[in-house]
Amino acid sequence: MDLLQVRDVTFRYPTSGEAVLNGMSFRIKKGEFVVLCGETGCGKTTLLRLIKNELAPHGERKGRIYFSGKDIEESEDNEITQNIGFVMQRPETQIVTDTVWHELAFGLENMGLSTSLIRRRVGEMASYFGIGDWFDKKTSELSGGQKQLLNLAAVMVMQPELLILDEPTAQLDPIAAADFIATLQKLNREFGLTILLSEHRLEDVFPVADRIMVMGEGRLLCYDTPGNVGTFMNQNDKLRLSMPCAMRVFHAFDFTEKSPVTVKEGRTFIEDHFDRKIINLRREDRKSLPMQTKGSEEANKESVRKLRSKSYGTPALSFHEVSFRHQRDEDDVLRYTSFSVFENEIYCILGGNASGKSTTLRVAAGVLHPYSGKVNLFGKRLSSYKAGSLYKNNLAMLPQDVQTVFIKNTVREELGKDYKQPQGLDFDFTKLMDKHPYDLSGGEQQLCALAKVLQQEPRVLLLDEPTKGIDSYYKAKMINIIRHLKQEGMTILIVTHDLEFAAHCADRCALFFNGEITSEDAPWEFFEGNNFYTTAANRMTRNLYEKIITVEDAIEICRLNQRDDS
Amino acid sequence: MNTFKRFHPVTIVVYFFVVTGFTMFYNQPVFLVISCIGALIFSILLLGRELIASIPFYFLFFLGAAVINPLFNHNGTTILFFLNGQVITKEAVIYGFFMAIMLIAVLMWFRALSILMSSDKWLFLFGTVTPRLALVMSMALRYIPLFRMQVQKIQQTQKAMGAINEDSYLSKGAGSLQIFSVMVTWSLENAIDTADSMRARGFVDHHKKNYKRSRFVNYKFRRSDGLLIFLVILLTGILSAGILKGAISYSYYPTASKLLFSKESIIPYAAYGILVLLPAILEIKERIQWIYYKSGM
Amino acid sequence: MIKKISVRQKKIIEYVIIFLLIPTIIALGTLVFEDRKYAFITLAVTILACIPLLLTFEKRTDSTRKLIIIAVMTALSVAGRFLFALVPGFKPVTAIVVLTAIFFGGEAGFLTGALSAVLSNFMFGQGPWTPFQMLAWGMIGLVAGFLARPLRKSKILLSLYGIVAGAAFSMIMDIWTVVWYDDSFQPALYIAALLSSLPYTIMYAASNVVFLLAMIGPIGKKMERIQTKYGI
Structure with missing residues (x-):
């Protein structure tokens, strides 16, 4: 009926x-x-x-x-x-x-x-x-x-x-x-x-x-x-781009049978149709940083230092045992948090809700102040910067709620009269110029806010959940923009719970849990090391192939393993 | 202090209006002292250590209130001394002292009331008279924390954009003003969502025919509420009778009269004492019961 | 026709309250609370004066939108008290009440004012002063509603109204302070009270002007925008 x-x-x-x-x-x-x-x-x-x-x-x-x-x-x-x-x-x-x-x-x-x-x-x-x-x-x-x-x-x-x-x-x-x-x-x-x-x-x-x-x-x-x-x-x-992972892999090839939908069906589909001749996309030449584990810290130090100096250069932003809480009588949100973001690196902090990720970012932006520990920006204490110089040419933050960026009545007023679009920002604002910022779609708001924040011409860009509420088309755009900004020399710190997004654009991923960074590594190592907190593509190919984290990876490895008869 | 909180809002309000009514509008010295002691015991039970922090405030307030009257009020017949050519009378000093006690007692009672009567309970009471207004208040109460949170977020974002600086008082004020202006837009914009959400759940403007909204009452009037209200009315009756009979009448001017402690005056004093100590009695009774239950197990 | 009768009924209720209920309560109060009759009377009259205005809202055929706007404006004025908490006397309440009255009528202004008093006292403490604040802020809104047209046109008048409203608020609250304290109205004490609160009053009046001038333009635009966007 x-x-x-x-x-x-x-x-x-x-x-x-x-x-x-x-x-x-x-x-x-x-x-x-x-x-x-x-x-x-x-x-x-x-x-x-x-x-x-x-x-x-x-x-x-x-x-x-x-x-x-x-x-x-x-x-x-x-x-x-x-x-x-x-x-x-x-x-x-x-x-x-x-x-x-x-x-x-x-x-x-x-x-x-x-x-x-x-x-x-x-x-x-x-x-x-x-x-x-x-x-x-x-x-x-x-x-x-x-x-x-x-x-x-x-x-x-x-x-x-x-x-x-x-x-x-x-x-x-x-x-x-x-x-x-x-x-x-x-x-x-x-x-x-x-x-x-x-x-x-x-x-x-x-x-x-x-x-x-x-x-x-x-x-x-x-x-x-x-x-x-x-x-x-x-x-x-x-x-x-918005289809589930299993369907995207399926449709990358020409099979006539019924398409898989779930991760489970996707696994069966791969097992049934592809060999396991090549199980790895051979990315070992791209160096990854060894995981920071507390016990072996001393032993690791030397190798870490070597690696850092070789492939990561100098730290742009670093936290040294930073602790923060909102009120004196509350629990710590950050507990002796330490990590470094190296120059020209895209560093993604992942973690559950209310784990303190967002707080970390706001501490890094200098809008929240830790009660102990040091935050350094280009080797200088963050607190020693004057507001004028810190937020001009040094540091900028795109907040989670991008509506908080807008304080004017039109996009034109927000971006300024003679707005010159930065190269990497591949988006046409001309149609939107006379609209009220609140009237833009979620994705448009995100890009408009990013455009405004980039006017500060930062060397370090902080992004808080940049994919929240936007569709896969804008997500792909966001990934391209971030990659481009990196090419231009920017250092980018991203806080997100969007695993697919992190897998796509991060140089290093870190898991934030209970007030501290519990693990950090290159994305393929990071997601391969996690059993549950990982991307759909990784779950689908686990134990079949190694270090597959994005749908594109999955399609590529399947292509390499195609059977001659099919 | 859970015993008194559990009563129906009507019961709580009736009790407080009777007690604060007598405190505010009936200035017999013994009554004021009784009320103040009652308020103090109640506050200790309610606040515990928190009360200590406000003692300096109460003390200063008491001092200020007590001093003002003799300075401005020159009624009374017993002259104590002259100050800047103004007469200071004994009666005015006494009156000032008791007015200060009254003010402190009222402050403490209302503070206790604020703790016992959450906004929910007030809205329930308003709602029995004007449900629409109670709904508006409930909506506003829902918005206030949302707006405060949003203000904080905007402040942080704008600070990180270098748009507002907190270098001087003036620029900070100007920044706040701008944020407030943005908040007006933001909140009106989001209110449209709320309006949709209300309409989607069948909220209709009054003028539609055959439309009648009901009101969900989350409180039950129990037997204990009836008992307590009965007790309050009974005690009020007893002490009102005492007042009207003139057994405890007192006047501050022109000459401060002597306090009467006769057989007749004991009854209204006792009645008022019981009235004022009711919450404390109930609380202590319950605490003793718990000790008894626990040891009996 | 139906509407007219209900309006008339409402008027009758108001008259009953004003001419019967108020005198009766005053008479009773004087009898029982001999010493403190004036304190009692001021409180009783204040509460009773608010009632007809609050009750009219119940019977009105207002749109959902107006309902929400009163809620939003009230919440803004209360939340604003926190935003400017650092500067004593710098509060947006009066300005919000006046602006609500100008754009949505005196009744909406009255309600926003009265409700702001009740709700902010949920956070800052209820007391016998609540009805007085309700009446003071409510009246500021009601009167602004009557003067809506000139106030919208002239910024000078608007500023003037802000100053008068600020002063009036202090004066009303001080009457209450004085009467409540020793149950009589002593001019000397009243003047002393006014003088002691003068710096606060000046700050308050000034903040009203600042808020009103800063917000009258943008708020007008915002109302327009909401109306065109949602076609209400």
Whole structure:
């Protein structure tokens, strides 16, 4: 039975001439899990909002949308409001009230239910979502993942039949995102909840989806099972990059069978179709730094020094037993943290949420001050720099929340009148110049903020989660820009939980845990050494090949091992 | 101090309004002293060591408040001495002393109230009268920490961009002003998301027909609440009767009257004493019970 | 037609409060609290004066947007107190209240003012002074709502209003201080109170002017932007 039917919907915003949606038609059956994907700006959000009538944007609209056979525009009652749940991207801004229990009750209050009924439903939902422990907390005390889970629970108490989610995991770290997707899967499997989810990080959602809807320029390009959409997505340069790792490897070759989707299927696929003649991409000529282990420190020192002086040069930024805490009576966030970033190096710090990565970066930027230890920039104490000279030609930071960079009304004002684009920044801002910075898409905001920060002409650039909330197209762009900046001689320190991104651009990766760097190494050594905290490509090729960390690596090693008969 | 916190917000507020009402508006010296002792014991139980830090403040406040009255108020008949040609009377000194006690007592009671009544509980009370306003307050309370966090983030980012410097007071102020201006944009922008989230969950403007919002009450009025309120009303009745009978009446001017300690006056004093010590009695009772339970196991 | 009746009903409720309830409470208060009748009366009247204004909001057919704007503005004024906490007297509350009133009407201004008082006291401590702050900031907003048009046009008038509002706030709060202290209104004590808080008042009035002038332009633009972007 069709729960949702979209019939020939066309939509135009009042200010722009072009149609954002152009004759969209599709059906969703009851109990299906549908993932909507497509590059940024293809009209995904507009489509989802049109289905949720209360959030429909203003503009000219043609075509009809039916929910359970009823036209959503014509039915005035509250029934459809309750039956379609909607969760948005940003965890913070969707929360309405100050306490968790009130947030859960909010939708039910709007339905006019009695206190005893609300208590029952809220209690049930809190137990199911494991919210019981923080039921009495203030909403501001929750982590990003908890906030998004609360947003989901606050919608689920209204017992919707269709749940629409607009990039719900874009602002979450990978662990929280995977948890969130797992919860959705559980709701779908156990309760037959129909889900329509838009997403650009597809690795986690493809395995749980029944069907994938691919959109482009306001049209429905493809609507099929995850295994089958690959052929289509592979033809499009931008979409190809967002496919799960197993599918990308599969589509790099010409096989006629069904495409693998999960890491497990990908492994079987490689085992079945490729030899293991060559198991290594021979990167040993590129020197890596031995891991810093505490016990053997003395023994290693000499070799470390040699290596450093040879292939790494002088340190540009270094931490010497730095300790930091926010309040005197709180626990340390950084505990005797020591590491060095060498000149012209890209150094990636990886680690879970709230591990202190971001704090490390802000200490390095000189906006937070450690209570003990030394931070040196080009051999000079960071604190001895004057603000004027430190942030001009020396150090610059791109923060995690790039909206904090913008303080003017247009991009033109932000970048300055006679803005000269730096060479490496391969992006055209001319179209965006008169827009308000907040009106740009996530990826555009990121690049615009980077452009502004680069005007400080830093020698050391600090990046805090530069891939947060942006799609794979902008991610690839970001990787290119970072590589280019390195070529021009810049030293770059990146804090990220995006393992694929780190695998692509880092010279060295470090794991930050419990207030200190616990391991650091070249990316292929680093990820090969980790068993769980590693990239999908590495997981897929583990024990088959060695030191494969990116999808490109995986494709290359498979190519080298192709069988003659295939 | 969990015993009193567990009561229904109405119970807590009724108790505090009665106690602070008498403290603020009935200035009989013995009453003021009783109230002040009650407030002090309650504060010790509530705050413990934290109270020590505020003792200097209370002391200075007390001193200041006590001195002001004789300097400005020249009523009274018993002249003590002259200061700059102004008469200082014994009555004014006494009155100033007790007013200072009153002020300290009220400050301590309200501090205790702030600890016992979280914003949730206040919102519940406001909500019974005006649910819409309570919702607005709840939303604002949700925004305040969010905004403070965002301000901090913007400050750090802008500092690292060299856009604001903290070299002088003036430039720091100008920087803060600019950040505040950015915050206005940011918060209005994000409020649109909140509005969407509200509408998506069925929040409708009032004028739609057949729309009635309900209100989820997270507090239960229990038997113990009823008992406590009954007790408060009973004690209030007893001591009001005592006041109206004139058994304990007192006047500071023109001549400070003598304090009456008769059989009749004992009853209102005792009633007020019990009233003021109720939270402490309940707390201590519970603590003793716990010791008993633990040893009995 | 229906609307008119409800407005009339509202008026009746207001009149009942103003002409019946207030005198009754004052009379009762004088009887019971003989010594402290003035302190009691000022507090009672202050609370009662806030009630009709707060209640009208309940019956209004306001949009969700206005609801949120009051919440946002209130939160901004409270959060602003922390941002400028280092400079004594430098608070954006009055400026935010006035601007809200200018752009969204006197009622929104009153509510923003009154709620700012309650909510900031959740952090700085509630007390018998809360109703007085509510009324003082609320009235500053209400009056600004009546003067919205001239205030929006003339920066001089706006600055003047900022100064007057700053002074008025101190004067109202000091009346309360004096009456509450010894239950009479002694001019000498009142003047002393005003003088002792003068540096603070000057700082406060000046900060109002600074905030108002700095924000009237940008805030207008921002409102416009929100309105065009979301077509409300």
